[in-house]
Amino acid sequence: MTDPRTIRIVIVDDHHMFRTGVRAELTAASAASGSLSLEIVGEAGAVESAVQVITEQRPDVVLLDVHLPGGDGHGGADVIRACAGVQSTADVPVRFLALSVSDAAEDVIAVIRAGARGYVTKTISADELLTAISRVADGDAVFSPRLAGFVLDAFGAAAGEVAEIDEELDRLSAREREVMRLIARGYQYKEVAKELFISVKTVETHVSSVLRKLQLSSRHELTAWAMGRRLL
Numbered sequence: 305m306t307d308p309r310t311i312r313i314v315i316v317d318d319h320h321m322f323r324t325g326v327r328a329e330l331t332a333a334s335a336a337s338g339s340l341s342l343e344i345v346g347e348a349g350a351v352e353s354a355v356q357v358i359t360e361q362r363p364d365v366v367l368l369d370v371h372l373p374g375g376d377g378h379g380g381a382d383v384i385r386a387c388a389g390v391q392s393t394a395d396v397p398v399r400f401l402a403l404s405v406s407d408a409a410e411d412v413i414a415v416i417r418a419g420a421r422g423y424v425t426k427t428i429s430a431d432e433l434l435t436a437i438s439r440v441a442d443g444d445a446v447f448s449p450r451l452a453g454f455v456l457d458a459f460g461a462a463a464g465e466v467a468e469i470d471e472e473l474d475r476l477s478a479r480e481r482e483v484m485r486l487i488a489r490g491y492q493y494k495e496v497a498k499e500l501f502i503s504v505k506t507v508e509t510h511v512s513s514v515l516r517k518l519q520l521s522s523r524h525e526l527t528a529w530a531m532g533r534r535l536l
């Protein structure tokens with residue numbers, strides 16, 4: 305009987321419980337498959353620690369969340385760019401598979417532009433994720449069905465428009481984008497603070513930063529900006 309193929313992976317997500325769940329689900333799924341063995345060689349919850357463990361462990365595949373603390377804008381994309389040129393122990397480039405709760409176009413395009421080989425959402429089953437990891441390890445591109453269409457659109461005729469939108473959004477951190485959307489929808493500062501479990505003062509700081517980065521002067525302009533990009 306042929307020994308099962310082994311794929312070395314690193315799991316990057318800022319929620320410890322989620323990493324623990326993914327580890328358990330993948331371990332069980334790979335044991336049941338009989339043809340594929342996963343070796344989880346590291347975990348990380350932020351950009352800096354992710355870059356360190358990927359560089360040290362040189363995995364075949366990195367399961368990567370899109371929004372991570374410690375980055376400038378899209379944390380997942382920051383990790384991919386920082387690890388450009390890192391080779392796996394098999395002497396091929398480390399490959400990245402985004403695994404995120406977000407299915408927003410700007411999040412998908414950001415990590416694909418940075419170099420990810422695929423993007424799946426956290427509604428995926430363990431068996432489906434196992435298959436996606438195997439395909440990405442082989443160099444294939446893998447996307448959840450709903451995401452594949454606008455990825456193709458983004459890199460086709462509409463590439464220029466999406467790139468322009470993405471460039472502006474890339475200036476904002478993940479938290480700034482959350483605050484921006486709520487403010488643009490008409491939420492008051494106290495309502496935003498309650499929704500995101502942060503202080504009103506922190507909301508004010510984020511709003512000031514968003515307006516400065518986008519070169520806007522008021523929340524009315526921010527609402528128009530967000531509506532023009534269909535972010536609401």
